[in-house]
Amino acid sequence: MNINLLRVRVVAVFLFGGLSAWVPYGALADTMEMDPEKYAALKAFADSRLSETKVPGAGVGIIKDGKVIFAGGFGTRDLNTGEPINSQTAYLIGSSTKPFTVTAIAILAEEGVLDWDERVQTYMPSFKFKDEYVSEHLTLRDLGSHRSGVVDEPEWMGSTLSRGEMIESMSDFEQSFGFREKFEYNGSGFMILGHMATLASKTKFEDVVIDRVTKPLGMENTIWSDLSGPNPPYTDNVAYPHVVEDGEARRIDFMFEGEAIRPSGTMTSNIDDMLKFVQFHIQQGELNGKRLLSVESHEELITPNSISSYGAGLSQEKHPAWQELYGLGWWLGNYNGHRGVHHGGNSTGTLSQVFYMPDNDFGVVTFVNVEDFLSDELVLFIVDLYKDELQ
Template sequence: MKKIAVLFLCGCLLITAAHAQNDAAPSFIKDSLDNYVNRALSEWKIPGVAVCVVKDGKIAVMKSYGVKEMGTNDKVDENTLFMIGSNTKAFTGTALAILDAERKLSLDDKVQKWLPDFRMYDPWVAKETSIRDLLCHRLGFETFQGDFMYFDSDLTTEEVRDKMSKLKPMYSFRSKWGYTNSAFMTAGEIIPKVTGQNWADFITGRIFKPLGMNNSLALSGDIKNANNICAAHTVVMGELRKIPYGNIDNLAAAGSISSSVNDMSKWVLMQLNGGKLGDKQIVPASALGQTKLPHSILGNGGHMFNKAHFALYGLGWFLEEYAGRKIVAHTGGVNGFVTSVCLIPEENLGIIVLTNTDANGFYEALRNEIQDAYLGLPYRNYSNVYLGFQQADEKEKAKQYKEIRDSIAMGPKPALPLTAYAGEYMHEVYGKMSIEVENGKLIMRFEHHKGRYGTMEPLGGNRFFCTYSDPLFGMKKLEFTVEGEKIRSLTVRVADFVEFTPYEFIKMK
């Protein structure tokens, strides 16, 4: 009887503990999460969302909402793949930190030790650049500088490296943080020099497989063979559209991974457990420590509601102080997807949010809502706040667009005949661009973005309104430079999501 009583007592204690653990979940998670996400699917025009919360070494939440592709009933599940964009960078930083921990290289090695052909605009900078410099965005480039050339283009990795070497950074070496995708690509190119395996094979063999991330894909080119994967979507002038997947394997180490919340939960569990999944050491704890060590200063940081200080960058992770805790996080944006991964080591908490449009702020709103809930901070309804910001921005853009369309409808004459603007143009780094007159409009085509074009309509003088055929590149006012009665150049801009900096194409003939 005593044995039975003891077993009964143990059973009661286990049941009580299980209820206590469940009760420990914040009320937002228990009572509001489903309604919060389902409402957002409609308000933000998001076909599908997947979310996971890891707490105290266990999966606290793993849920999926909506569909993989607009207009279908094909539901997202925990194994559905999303492109995770720049959340790839933490994998690349970790891969190189593993090799550092194994003494196969040093993160302080000069890049030219492993890539003797590595070049920068300034030869001295090329000589002094270390692997750490590549992984913490301190080469001197402006954020996204060069990405229009590289992103979703027909350039090979070798050609991207060549063009990167010819691009003049806007700032001096190590003087300013500037987000540089091509630097992470370069870091990925060091891996085969050390291991004999390319970046994708190393990531798969040393991280994916040991963690059991069996559905994850290292390269965007592998998507065509995947069955359970979301379609890519965007929103253009309030209309949800399906778009092609990004072709970004020339920048693979910066952003080409596709994964699911199930697979990413294992990555996060390992990150929060000193490199272990269960009792198995997957990544040396010292390697993870290197990636989370501050290397670059972004600024003071801050938060619209709560206390936060400092904005820093490690090796593939953003770092900040928020409500007295260290936050280790990153976001990812690529054609048709935006995603978020957040670690709060002191709370043993990890948050993963994956979405299949590139035109929403909900992926960060949900992460912030979950984060605040677990930290005991007040509910803010970030989704509503961010949606208000976006709607105000869209309203202003719609007003500007109407004004532009009204101006075009009045038939403003360009300063010169359209044929004067047509011809062959050259950018010293990008290469060729051509402009032709087609059906009374100027059509601009780029050498390395085949199949895409910009349609330019006169705004008067030498100004034109350009609508790119690919929504990723947006709509921009462009202006030609004229010397005498001849066209000298066209300054090309694309959407800030791709690149902030302009490209001056010189007219050759």
């Protein structure tokens, strides 16, 4: 017999044994429209893994067939207070910012402001790496697909240098392998992309993303924020970073990340907003009847440019083909023959994952408030939970 779907919108703590003001591994759901058996399985898995890993809390969002079927959290956003996570809890998304950067660049390309295949020196004649040939031939596409062959960036976190000053300092960056020879993850390339957007559009990069991406999508709680210090500046509902030491978790303060690295990864968002971003990409550049990007330009973002050997998170023995390729700002893989697109991100004390299946109208976003790949485990568990329906 079919089980009726739960169709409720609530703010409550769900527990197998009853209701309480707060229990460390209860679920706070702002949108709940899952099959009860699937929800019970998800909750049991989340509760178990939070307990085993000592991660204080996790945020989860699921989109299926064009609608949000779950948006909420498990555990606590702040171990010091025990306050629960919900779909409005803000968190640092780290390198999950990169898909925002390439989306903005793609929109500028449609406007004729930038071109993925144009040389960086066209927009910034003074730009150079140590290798003259690479400096002269490097394109925006090379940067967006991590195939420059240049060594990865030094530790830029917390630097007070401007983005332009950082890029000037890259003039002595050497090749770690041949130009366009293979994939190597490199955050410096996205800082350069952001600077190209500024130079070509004559608009601050951060404003390009807000004005052309987040604001049109109604992502009102997605901002550029350096959440430095113990007191977040714009909301009380923040997932604080934590570390696990000697088998116990403890809260830590937000680390100052600096403005220059923003194109590579310093956005703050929440589950509700990130689900809008995922739905926009599932619908190939459109949300709520508003098209920001043509289907052709969107498809270019998820067309392979590099073969990736980057072995983190979703690249597990269970799904060995998950991270084989990289497009522009997105990893590309497959799940039982279906395309999977994703990008993860970490900041000090947090880790996030954004995932969608473009041919199956299905997407998942997760975050955890410890640097633990539980965020990716949750994605894999949820996709497995719905595998029979992803045909």
